[in-house]
Amino acid sequence: MEQKENKTVVLKSNNVTKVNRWGYFFLIPFFVIFVIFQLIPLVSTIYNSFFENYMSGLKKVGPNFVGLQNYISLFETGDLGTYTANTLIMWVMCFVPQIIVSLLLGAWFTNPQLRLKGQRFFKTVIYLPNLIMASAFAMLFFTLFADSGPVNSILVQAGILKEAYSFMSHVWSVRTLVAFMNFLMWFGNTTILLMAGMMGIDQSLFEAAEVDGATSNQIFFKITLPLLRPILVYVMITSLIGGLQLFDVPQILTNGSGDPMRSSMTLIMYLNKHLYSKNYGMAGALSVMMFIITGILSLIVFRLTNAKEVK
Structure with a gap:
């Protein structure tokens, strides 16, 4: 046996x-x-990134080993800090309203007491901008907000403005347009992710809170948000990584110049200039620095959110 x-x-x-x-x-x-x-x-x-390798007219220079010289050149010019700040500013301008609107929509759509009609239609509509190519979106907004575009025409005819406002010539108007376009393209995706997290929360927790006399705000801030923390961390980190890779919208909106005064020049646009000029050494060094910056910022976000959870 x-x-x-x-x-x-x-x-x-x-x-x-x-x-x-x-x-x-x-x-x-x-x-x-x-x-x-x-x-x-x-x-x-x-x-x-450790080699000098670029085109000087029709002559190719390198590849010659230069050690850390490409990295030193990045910091000496000061452009790395400037373009990193530009990228982070536009990401924050996009992410803050995106997460607020997505949380509100997610709470409304998943609340059985509201019984909203036409939920499928509205869920489809808010996700549709995510399916539109960013280049087409940028061209649309460039046409709408041009000096002779329909937005200026409406504002002037309505008497709000005396003359056409040059949206593309002012720092904060360009940054706001870039942030607004990215908000429209991605808030639907964020809403669906947060909705999935909210629908996974045990309904008995909400019922018990209501029996104990908790208000809707208390339920949202004391139950829903804490239980959504893992998804919020995921959304924040992926949004940060995507924000640091911001390229197509400002590239098309400013015709690759990053104007006015390079205030909308992002890190990827800066990298693209090096690749276009075939300066592969500097492009490699910038790519490595972007990898390090992304890793550090993602780690900071993860540690901060994890520290709150431990407390």
Whole structure:
């Protein structure tokens, strides 16, 4: 009897091992794609950042090993700090209203007491801007807010403005337009993520709070928000990473110049200028610095939110 039981145990373990092997086979495509399209370019970028490699007219200079000189040049010009600040300012201007509106919409759509009609329609409508190409969105807003565009025409004819306002010539109007466009494109996606988190909260918690006499505001701030913290952290970090990669909207809206006075020039636009001039050494150094900045900021956000949870 014992021998038969031992044989059955061995056969079962062999079957489990064979099944596990198939799992490794299914993982092979992921690792192949990761190595080819992620790991190799990352290593190549770090390697090129230590070399002088650019085009001077029709003459190619390099590649010559220069050590940390490309990184030193980035800090000496002061452009890295300026463009990082520009990028973060426009991200904050976009993210703050985005998270507030998404939380409100998510709370309304998931509240069974409100019984909102046409929820499917409104959920579809708020997500639609996310499906529109950013380049098309930027061209639309560029046309709307041009000096002779329909927005200026309406404001002048209504007597609100005496003459056309040059939206593209003022620092904060350009930044506001960039932030507003990104808000419109992404608040629907954020709303759906937060709704999924809210729908996963146990309804008995809300019912118990109502029985104890808690108000709607108390339920939202004392129950909903604390339980949504993991999703909020995820949304904040992914939004931060996406914000640091902001490129297409300001690139098209300002025709790649970052004007006025480079106030809307982002880090990726700065990187694109180096790539366009074929200065691969500086582009590599800037890419590595962006990777470090993104990692540090993401870690700070994670630590701050995690510290509050521990308290």
